[in-house]
Amino acid sequence: MxxxxxxxxxxxxxxxxxxxxxxxxxxxxxGRDVSVETVRLYDLDYKGCRSCFACKRRGAAGYGRCVVRDGLAPLLERALRADALVIASPIYLMDVTGAVRSLVERLLFPLSTYEAGYRTVAPRRIPVVMLYTMNVTRELLPAPQLDALEAFVGHVFTPPRRICACDTYQFERYDDYVVEVFSEQAKRRYRETRFPEELRAAFDAGRETAENLAR
Ligand SMILES: Cc1cc2nc3c(=O)[nH]c(=O)nc-3n(C[C@H](O)[C@H](O)[C@H](O)COP(=O)(O)O)c2cc1C
Structure with a gap:
């Protein structure tokens, strides 16, 4: 696994x-027979969907798959072989990063066909966990954008579990930056008291995902 x-x-x-x-x-x-590997999208050289529609071409060998051969192609293949998938992103301008958007364009769009009901051709309905980190507090998280992305993930795979770290500490030394809209002290307090709980939620999700897979 x-x-x-x-x-x-x-x-x-x-x-x-x-x-x-x-x-x-x-x-x-x-402690189960479940391996885990992390890939950093920013180490890969790729772009988003080119709208070639090869993934939707009638009778094509690459039907339901992204056919573009670039730095993302091996990761897309691995994602389809994985028994569970975790997609992690900071929030940039109230959404996931451009790197994650480009990934999901190339992973989810081919798997969601234009057949009746947008039939999914994912090889398996694997569990998915979304990890987000953001500057804003939990009340202000960009729910419509995250809900929309997760609806797509849920359609193609399974409805994902969402785990967030909010009010994140952004700089090593706040004094070096112009910051008037929030207080370093409050950020530090959150990092010391609440961030460990958010890390714990991610840890627990990892343990539970492994246990569920090994069942
Ligand atoms: C370009 C950019 C845009 C950002 N936009 C938002 C935003 O819209 N909402 C938010 O809550 N945080 C925003 N942030 C803050 C990051 O989401 C937050 O600091 C996150 O924890 C950074 O993750 P990292 O430490 O893995 O880089 C932005 C940061 C950057 C660099």
Whole structure:
């Protein structure tokens, strides 16, 4: 059994990377025969969907799959072989990062055919977990955008589980940046008190996902 974590943050040691790590540690803590690997989207060279529609061409060998051969192609193949998928993203301008959008265009759109009911041709209805990190508080998370993306994921695979880290600490040294709209002190307090709980939620989701797969 293999769980694939896709990290859509450019920062190697950022909040999203920490949530991914917590999830992976949760998987390991289950002590089951389930491997977990994290791939960083920003290490790959690729673009979003080119609208070639090869994935929807009648009788084509590549029907239901993205046929573009670039840095994302091996990851798309692995995602289809994985037993569970984790998609992690910081929120940029009230949505997932462009790297994650480009990924889901190329993963979800081919699998969601134009046949009746937009029949999905995903090889299996695997479980999916979405990990998000964001500057805003939980009350202000961009629900319409995340709901829409998750509806698509749910249609193609299964309705995903959502885990968020909010009110994130963004800079190593706040003094070096112009920040008037929120307080470093409040951010630090949140990071010390609430972020560990959010990491724990990611850890627990990792453990539960591994346990469910091994059942
Ligand atoms: C280009 C850019 C746009 C952002 N837009 C938002 C936003 O719309 N809403 C929000 O809550 N946070 C926003 N943020 C903050 C990040 O989502 C937040 O700091 C996140 O935890 C960063 O993850 P990382 O540490 O993995 O890079 C933005 C950050 C950047 C760099």
């Amino acid at each position: 293999e769980i694939l974590i896709v990290n859509g943050s450019p920062r190697r040691e950022g909040n999203t990377a920490r949530m991914c790590r917590a999830f992976a540690e949760g998987v390991a803590s289950a």
